[in-house]
Amino acid sequence: MLDILDKYDVLGAFWMTIKLTVFSAIGALVIGTILAVMRVAPVAILRRLGAFYVNTVRNTPLTLILVFCSLGLLYILQINLTDPNSSTSIVDNNIRWAIVGLAAYHAAFVCEALRSGVNTVPLGQAEAARSIGLTFSQSLREVILPQAFRGSIAPLGSVLIALTKNTTVASIIGVAEASGLMKEIIENETASFGVFFIFALGFVILTLPVGILFTSLSRRLAVKR
Amino acid sequence: MKSRGLGAVAAAAALALTLAACGSSSSGDSAGSGGGTKLKIGIKFDQPGMGLKKGSEYTGMDVDVAKYIAKQLGASEGDITWVQAPSAQRETLIQTGQVDMVVATYSITDARKEKVSFAGPYFVAGQDLLIRADDTSITGPDSLDGKKLCSVKGSTSAQKVKDKYPGVQLQEFGTYSECLPALATGGVDALTTDDTILAGYAAQPEFKGKFKVVGQPFSQENYGVGIKKGDTAQCTKITDAIKKMISDGSWQKAIDNNLGPAGYKPGQGNPPTPAACS
Known part of the structure; x- marks a missing residue:
């Protein structure tokens, strides 16, 4: 089992998993926040657009989204996210498209987590904010969203853990992350519990602290009512 | 509180193992x-x-x-x-x-x-190359420098290309079928794996005349x-x-x-x- 760690760059593969997770999480948080704002906005068309995005993306398999990003957008429509003539264009394009796909997919879940957070803020607060003369965006920024974020930390943690594990799907468009290396090792060394165990352990090491951190954060930061 | 957390983790792990065991056995046994x-x-x-x-x-x-x-x-x-x-x-x-x-x-x-x-x-x-029928720039493994190849993630063919031809860029997909549209649009220059598999794809009715096998096996x-x-x-x-x-x-x-x-x-x-x- 240990010779596998010597022969293959397991840590490098997990480093790629971490990079995918971090960048996609940032992207998903930004897009998800915008979506959540759209879904609680007073403008009907924005609400419908937000709901349409969430319902479409959330109900599409991630595999499909990533294959669409790579095969559909990169190879058939030829939308490059890097210089197509560079000597690492395939690798760079795939990583970037994987991040775009993962961020777009998880944004739908971030949006719903945030919206549940918005629902923890009593309606009276929004009414009070508007009645002292704050505009919609001011009341959102100063009153509602800060409390919504604090109220939705636990579900956001779940989304982050799911995102970490979902990065494994990126191997199907050729990103050299952990599960891709696992396939390679199984091809060369044949499948064994040792290989399975190493990678399962790797993911537990990545996700368990995140879960503990977010649980304690949600306990400490939740708005006591 | 803590022990309950651990119990949950253990239960989850046990469940994952059971599921993994199911996954590998479900394909067989239709006829007993x-x-x-x-x-x-x-x-x-x-x-x-x-x-x-x-x-x-x-x-x-x-x-x-x-x-x-x-x-x-x-x-x-x-x-x-x-x-x-x-x-x-x-x-x-x-x-x-x-x-x-x-x-x-x-x-x-x-x-x-x-x-x-x-x-x-x-x-x-033998491992060979499938290219577009009108492509004359690839004649064998020696003319691959700077080209883009497609293969399946983790496969022996993909690893061989990575090790033997460092000047080649490799796109890896989950299956060979996904390589074909990329090859057709020019996103990649060749699909590489065993020549038998390539011949099978080249002979499929929907790709007839579009692709050809180079015929210079290198493994x-x-x-x-x-x-x-x-x-x-x-x-x-x-x-x-x-x-x-x-x-x-x-x-x-x-x-x-x-x-x-x-x-x-x-x-x-x-x-x-x-x-x-x-």
Whole structure:
């Protein structure tokens, strides 16, 4: 089992998993926040657009989204996210498209987590904010969203853990992350519990602290009512 | 509080293990366990030319070889239960007895010999390149520098390209089928894997005339029949069947029927001499 760690760059593969997770999480948080704002906005068309995005993306398999990003957008429509003539264009394009796909997919879940957070803020607060003369965006920024974020930390943690594990799907468009290396090792060394165990352990090491951190954060930061 | 958390983690892990166990066993057993001359044979279901499932029909070189061997072992075609054997599951299927043999583009390697035994080889394939029919810039492995290749994630072919041709960029997908649109639009310049598989794709009606196989194999893959480790008696019977198939002309006929339409000619080393069983 240990010779596998010597022969293959397991840590490098997990480093790629971490990079995918971090960048996609940032992207998903930004897009998800915008979506959540759209879904609680007073403008009907924005609400419908937000709901349409969430319902479409959330109900599409991630595999499909990533294959669409790579095969559909990169190879058939030829939308490059890097210089197509560079000597690492395939690798760079795939990583970037994987991040775009993962961020777009998880944004739908971030949006719903945030919206549940918005629902923890009593309606009276929004009414009070508007009645002292704050505009919609001011009341959102100063009153509602800060409390919504604090109220939705636990579900956001779940989304982050799911995102970490979902990065494994990126191997199907050729990103050299952990599960891709696992396939390679199984091809060369044949499948064994040792290989399975190493990678399962790797993911537990990545996700368990995140879960503990977010649980304690949600306990400490939740708005006591 | 803490112990409850640990309990939950343990329960989750146990559940994951059970699910993993289910995943590998669910493919077989539609006809129940076979007694007497019944045979369960693992083949690929998705490789045109080698092992392909279309409706309830199975076609391909591997299928014909398996049928011939089954006949020599005393089983008729109706006694065969076909089981899907994806690359990563082949050893497990044999070790757990879910199949009696695997005939699924199964290259004989030393690492695999530690888990299963092989009879054969019954065929020698080589890694080759599939390119667009109008592409004249690629004539073989030496003209690949700076080109973009496509293969399947984790496959032996993909690793070989990475190791041997560092100037090549490699796109890896989950299946070979996904490489074809990328090849058609010019996103990648070639698809690389065993020539038998490439010939199968080039011969598919929807791609006819669009792609061609270069025909300069740069590796040797010995396809063998995988059986339970140490089963020398079975191995000897299968080896005899393969020898007979080659000598009575059925072997050549199987190649002509399955790979001939793609203009495929078996490369060096064919027909092979099956190795002695040990």
